Amino acid sequence: MIPIDDSPIVRDGKSLILAMDHGLEHGPVDFEDVPEKLDPSTVFETATHDAVTAMAVQKGVAEGYYPSYEDDVNLLLKLNGTSNLWMGEPDSPVNCSVDYAAELGADAVGFTVYSGSNHEVEMFEEFRDAQEKAREHDLPMVMWSYPRGQGLKNDTKPSTISYATRIALEIGADIAKVKYPGSKDAMAHAVKSAGDMKVVMSGGSKTSDYEFLSTVEAVMDAGASGLAVGRNVWQREDPTQLLDALEKVIYEGETADAALEE
Ligand code: FBP
Numbered sequence: 001m002i003p004i005d006d007s008p009i010v011r012d013g014k015s016l017i018l019a020m021d022h023g024l025e026h027g028p029v030d031f032e033d034v035p036e037k038l039d040p041s042t043v044f045e046t047a048t049h050d051a052v053t054a055m056a057v058q059k060g061v062a063e064g065y066y067p068s069y070e071d072d073v074n075l076l077l078k079l080n081g082t083s084n085l086w087m088g089e090p091d092s093p094v095n096c097s098v099d100y101a102a103e104l105g106a107d108a109v110g111f112t113v114y115s116g117s118n119h120e121v122e123m124f125e126e127f128r129d130a131q132e133k134a135r136e137h138d139l140p141m142v143m144w145s146y147p148r149g150q151g152l153k154n155d156t157k158p159s160t161i162s163y164a165t166r167i168a169l170e171i172g173a174d175i176a177k178v179k180y181p182g183s184k185d186a187m188a189h190a191v192k193s194a195g196d197m198k199v200v201m202s203g204g205s206k207t208s209d210y211e212f213l214s215t216v217e218a219v220m221d222a223g224a225s226g227l228a229v230g231r232n233v234w235q236r237e238d239p240t241q242l243l244d245a246l247e248k249v250i251y252e253g254e255t256a257d258a259a260l261e262e
Contacts, residue, residue: 051247077101090114098133117149143173158186187222203229213256
């Protein structure tokens with residue numbers, strides 16, 4: 001872990017990363033109800049909101065669309081990623097080098113590690129190479145720390161999520177992105193398990209404004225440093241309204257109720 005409070009992907013010690021790598025991870029199915037979002041420009045537009053500290057995309061989307069947004073959006077280049085068509089044990093091929101991410105203008109890089117998978121050994125080794133290269137470029141490393149695999153029955157139980165944040169600290173991430181472990185207390189333990197490293201919550205499938213904001217409030221109360229979220233933002237017809245509320249909960253410490261009332 002290196003100090004990253006001065007990084008553009010951090011605002012007042014917090015981050016709101018807008019993730020849009022779903023076309024690879026899940027396929028176009030995630031865009032069915034919002035077909036206009038199949039055009040990545042629409043989500044880059046959303047990422048120009050002040051609350052958003054970075055947009056996480058794969059290499060191809062960065063090559064094609066980031067040049068039009070480089071003045072208004074910070075880029076988090078996801079270095080690995082897999083499709084839903086892969087049926088083996090969880091794995092995530094490396095699709096982009098850190099050198100090329102830097103060339104594309106990345107402000108940070110992202111890497112998924114499925115600890116517990118039969119592919120853990122190779123994934124740790126690939127993470128090591130990317131992390132050490134990221135240090136040479138002074139790029140923060142955001143780890144999608146997602147324990148899963150045939151031996152793991154429940155990948156969001158509290159002890160698994162605490163282990164996920166700890167693994168991220170141990171192997172050199174700067175921010176761990178983890179799933180919500182189901183309660184504020186469990187999240188607080190996961191944050192503590194990461195020492196001084198920042199922990200952000202992964203969004204999950206779309207829920208109501210109130211449900212989502214209440215979870216974000218709990219996560220912030222638990223000491224987390226923000227969010228790395230996709231569907232809960234861009235699957236909304238008007239993401240701006242939710243981003244306005246998220247800005248209040250994440251950076252201004254408001255409750256979900258207060259943020260929605262204004
Ligand atoms: P969401 O907020 O939409 O859940 O996105 C977070 C994320 O990590 C994406 O970056 C990624 O595409 C997706 O979830 C992967 O989710 P999973 O591996 O659980 O299907």
